[in-house]
Amino acid sequence: MNSHPKSKHPPVKNSSARRKDIYKKSKYYQEKRQKLLIAAGIGGFILVFVLILAGIRGCSNYMQAKQTTAQNAVSMNASGDSNQTAATDSQETDSSDTAISAPVSLTLSVVGDCTLGTDETFDYDTSLNAYYENYGADYFLQNVRSIFSADDLTIANFEGTLTDSEEREDKEYAFKAPAEYAGILTSGSVEAVNTANNHSHDYGDQGYEDTISALDSAGILNFGYDKTIITEVKGIKVGLVGIYELKDHLERKEQLKQNIAKVKSEGAQITIVIFHWGNEKEEVPDSNQTTLAHLAIDEGADLVCGHHPHVLQGIEEYKGKNIVYSLGNFCFGGNQYPSDMDTMIFQQTFTVDQNGVKADNVTNIIPCSVSSDSDYNNYQPTPAEGDEAARILNKIQERTAMITGGTASTSESSEDYDSSDNEEDSSYDDSGYEEDNSYDDSSDYTEDSSYDDSYDYAEDSSYDDSYDYDEDSSYDYTEDTSYDDYSYEE
Secondary structure, rough: OOOOOOOOOOOOOOOOHHHHHHHHHHHHHEEEEEEEHHHHHHHHHHHHHHHHHHHHHHHHHHHHHHHHHHHHHEEEEEEHHHHHHHHHHHHHHHHHHHHOOOEEEEEEEEEEEEOOOOOOOOOOOHHHHHHHHHHOOOHOOOOOOOHHHHHOEEEEEOEEEEEEOOOOOOOOOOOOOOHHHHHHHHHHHOOOEEOOOOOOOHHHHHHHHHHHHHHHHHHEEEOOOEEEEEEOOOOOEEEEEEEEOOOOOHHHHHHHHHHHHHHHHHOOOOOEEEEEEOOOOOOOEEEEHHHHHHHHHHHOOOOOEEEEEOOOEEEEEOOEEEEEOOOOOOEEEOOOOOOOOOEEEEEEEEEOOOOOEEOOOEEEEEEEOOOOOOOOOOOOOOOOOOHHHHHHHHHHHHHHHHHOOOOOOOOOOOOOOOOOOOOOOOOOOOOOOOOOOOOOHHHHHOOOOOOOOOOOOOOOOOOOOOOOOOOOOOOOOOOOOOOOOOOOOO
16 A cells, blocks of 8 residues: 655645735835824824823813812801891891880889088987998988889989098088998899089098099999990890089089080980989989080980989979979988978889880889988888878979979079088987978979979889888978077088
8 A cells, every 4th residue: 555645745725825924025015014004093192192281181070079079168157157147137137126116115223312420519319320330331312222223223312421531521510431431222123323413522532542442343233424324134235414503603504515425425324313412401303413414315315313402392393304303302411400301202114116215204203211211311212102102292382383383593602601501410419309490381382283293203002011110100291499590511
């Protein structure tokens, strides 16, 4: 069997394959291939570049979107805070508006001379200072404390000094007490005092400064001369002005105008002006009093009250506002046996709304005595009751009629004049007081039928008889010639 060995030559390609091989080896193919490679490279580069750009743009958009989101979040928070602040402001505004628009009633009590001390020449054993040592600060105003506690603001005239100074002024009567006596006011619910009067400097500038310091330490608001104050009561700003008229009289016009303008500029919604003025024992105001009182109201005062005469004077209504010309003495350490122990608490209730003080003129007069004892001054002011209350109210009515009848006096007051209403009688002994037949009984008036009934001074039916002041209804306020008629003025 013949065998045929395998051939060593590769298989012969057909013509088509051969042409492809020749074409791949040709210069044209090589150049074309090179161009294609270059184009592919460029295309790839472009593609990569495009992709890179797309990536960068995508990242940028992402970051921008993230930043925008964050900014939006901050903006939303800020907007929320702003809205919250706006809401808070709105609430505050609404609250303020509500406080103004909703009427607020404010009751003020005003009383006269409070001399919480004694003169060093007086008999110490019967002085106010001796009573303080024996009974303490709470004793003096205990019979009126509930009245003052029930009101919104109580104002008194503080006449004297709270000092240890020995530098007494060269004057007949000078009053002082230790600083702790300011506690008499706080215990009695007296919140504010006028210090512009003829006894505020009995111990010089040092005595006056000590007094202000003692009052400040006790939390008692004090005002007078060029010192005005604004106090907020039940959300209402009350401006307090105190004017000392005795020396300069009508020359105090400019000070009065400036002080009222000052409290008005500071936002006072109610303005109270307190005067120390007039003539001792005069039962009607003089022309200086009426002129200054009218000017005060013309300048914006809502209430004018005064003291110094040591007796009650009438009440005038001027342009719908009240002028209480003299409140008399009150807690009065100037004399244990004053010739006139009648006094009063004048109250007025103001209603304030968004339009200001309403013209409702609600007043209340509480007739009082400077003492709870009918025979002498025990320095304990006490509301009067029954016939005594009616008598004092009638006296106020009569003296009011004297004002409205145009009989105001034109006599001049002078701080240099000093009567003896605070003088302790040097002739005093344990048996009693020297008789003085010079006592003027002109203060015992009969009821004047011409009184203007627009003032309702009839006994307040709201008065609480639960006050047990141990008042002696048999006390006779007619002329008493068993003691001297004391008075004082700087």
